[in-house]
Amino acid sequence: MALTENTAQQAGTADPPTAGRGPGRWAKLLxxxxxxxxxxxxxxxxxxxxxxxxxxxxxxxxxxxxxxxxxxxxxxxxxxxxxxxxxxxxxxxxxxxxxxxxxxxxxxxxxxxxxxxxxxxxxxxxxxxxxxxxxxxxxxxxxxxxxxxxxxxxxxxxxxxxxxxxxxxxxxxxxxxxxxxxxxxxxxxxxxxxxxxxxxxxxxxxxxxxxxGRARSETRQPEKLGWVALRNRPFLVATVINGVMEVHYAVPTFALPLWIVDHTDAPRWTVSVVLLLNTAMVAGLQVMAGRSVTSTEAAGKRMLWAGCALCAGLALMAAAGGPTAWVSALILVAATAVYTVGELWHAAASMEYSFGLASAEAQGQYSGVFRLGAGTGDALAPTVMGVMVLSWGRPGWLVLAVLFLLVGAASRPAVAFASRRSSG
Missing domain, CATH: 1.20.1250.20 (MFS general substrate transporter like domains)
Structure with a gap:
């Protein structure tokens, strides 16, 4: 049962975004x-x-x-x-x-x-x-x-x-x-x-x-917890897995534009089309993609789905390197749509991992460690994409596709195994 507005404010929380009140269509979006x-x-x-x-x-x-x-x-x-x-x-x-x-x-x-x-x-x-x-x-x-x-x-x-x-x-x-x-x-x-x-x-x-404002609880004492995030094996495994998956974010902003212009016969304006498609899908579908990811088990499933979609999307991008201009453009649009679905599922899974495996008393510390893994992936991404995609061409796309598939498939069992080791 949803909290009433007054109760929610007293508790320091509010109803989910879908429960916005007030007249008009736009109120429901807030x-x-x-x-x-x-x-x-x-x-x-x-x-x-x-x-x-x-x-x-x-x-x-x-x-x-x-x-x-x-x-x-x-x-x-x-x-x-x-x-x-x-x-x-x-x-x-x-x-x-x-x-x-x-x-x-x-x-x-x-x-x-x-x-x-x-x-x-x-x-x-x-x-x-x-x-x-x-x-x-x-x-x-x-x-x-x-x-x-x-x-x-x-x-x-x-x-x-x-x-x-x-x-x-x-x-x-x-x-x-x-x-x-x-x-x-x-x-x-x-x-x-x-x-x-x-x-x-x-x-x-x-x-x-x-x-x-929210005063710190006398029982929290985060300064006495130390770096608990670095001792949480399931969280560290999820951090590494997410860091590897994070490399794919360089596809629409770095690798794909250069691939389209230098390695395909698609019109140059295809770059703008695919970037707009990616942005529109992420903005419009992120809430739907993350709505049912409410546990680390669900996050593991979505990471697998993400790996499958990223693999398919990158394979299609590789296939766009040979056909005629209009066929190549259509393939690239389809590839971007499939890739973006994988991006949405990965974002939903990574958010759940970063919160679901973290201790409430040290959420900031956990977020810092998790984003350290993501930041490392982001920093390496241009180099990885430059070597594997822009230098190797189609084989590089396919190698990356298989890598994301394997990492996505390994996510759920790897986190589960680390959880059993930690509790054992």
Whole structure:
């Protein structure tokens, strides 16, 4: 039975997103008034700003600051390495000092560090600021996850999926707005996007202040727990499996566009078509994909399904390298649709693993460790895709397809085996 609105607010939770109240069609798309809606609004503001900057950042660094592309890549790589550590530290801080306080602090630092880009004109200051902003980027989810757990309501899996869908939609909207500024291609346009990202950090922090406070329990004492996540074998196994699967996220953003342009006869506009299809499917179907993933056993099943769909999608992408232009384009559209289904199932499974195998008293720490595995996969993905897909061609696609199938199939039994060893 769903909680009433007053009871939910007193308990610090709210009904799932599907239970929104109020007249009109749009009210049903929102969480009920209370902490869930506040956290969703904060997520929307922050990720819209992320869409603004991610879409235009490379152009800002090269056209406004004036750095060569190789130096930009080096600075961002350094930032990615720093970010891996920062995410774990922020998660531990959220457990010790409170997730709301930590998350607001991360947003404030994000606004300050983003402003620093306005004063960067040479390489080494760029590296420093890139490391600082990357640390904020990694600290954001690990300090936010305890809030998601705290206010997840009676259907936390559905709420997490809702936030993921909102994230993808907001980033896409930010990218659209950034596209207008990019078309102008002026210093003022790029600076306005950076200022917009800064304001999004500030806006998110202000929205988060509306969340109810929650004092730490005297029995929690997370500082005495140590690094419990590193002693949780099932969780570490799931972290490694998810880290390997994470490599596939470079397919639509890195490997597939280059494959389409350099290795197929499909029209170049096919790149935009498949990216829009991927974005639309993720934004529209994420809630549905995650609705029934409410246990680690269900997560194991979805990881298997994800492996099968990713395998089929990548095999189709490999097949697009030979046919004529229109046939190749149709194959690529079908391949993207199948791949995206696998992406949805993987996202649902990974969210359940990161919460379902974690201790409530140390959710931030667990999130930091889990995202360390994911971040490692993300960091390696461009190199893996570059070697296996862009250098090996079709055989590389097929090797990756089989890899994802095997990892997906191994997920459920591997986590179950680790659970038995831990309890034995």
């Amino acid at each position: 969480p009920a008034p209370g902490p869930q809606r506040v956290l969703a609004a904060a997520t929307l503001v922050n990720t819209f700003g992320s869409g603004l900057f991610v879409t235009s950042s490379a152009l800002y660094f090269t056209r406004v600051i004036g750095l060569p592309a190789a130096q930009v890549a080096l600075g961002l790589t350094a930032g990615g390495i720093v970010g891996l550590v920062a995410g774990m530290a922020a998660g531990r801080g959220a457990d010790r000092w409170g997730a709301k306080r930590t998350q607001i602090g991360v947003m404030v630092l994000g606004a300050f560090f983003m402003t620093c880009y306005l004063f960067v004109h040479t390489f080494w200051p760029f590296v420093v600021v890139a490391c600082l902003t990357a640390a904020v980027h990694s600290a954001n989810p690990t300090s936010r996850d305890p809030l998601v757990r705290q206010f997840g309501g009676e259907r936390p899996a559905a709420y997490r999926a809702y936030l993921q869908a909102m994230t993808n939609l907001a980033i896409a909207l930010g990218a659209v707005v950034a596209g207008v500024a990019i078309q102008a291609d002026s210093r003022e346009a790029y600076v306005s996007l950076l200022v917009g990202r800064t304001l999004a950090f500030v806006g998110c922090a202000l929205v988060l202040t509306r969340l109810p």
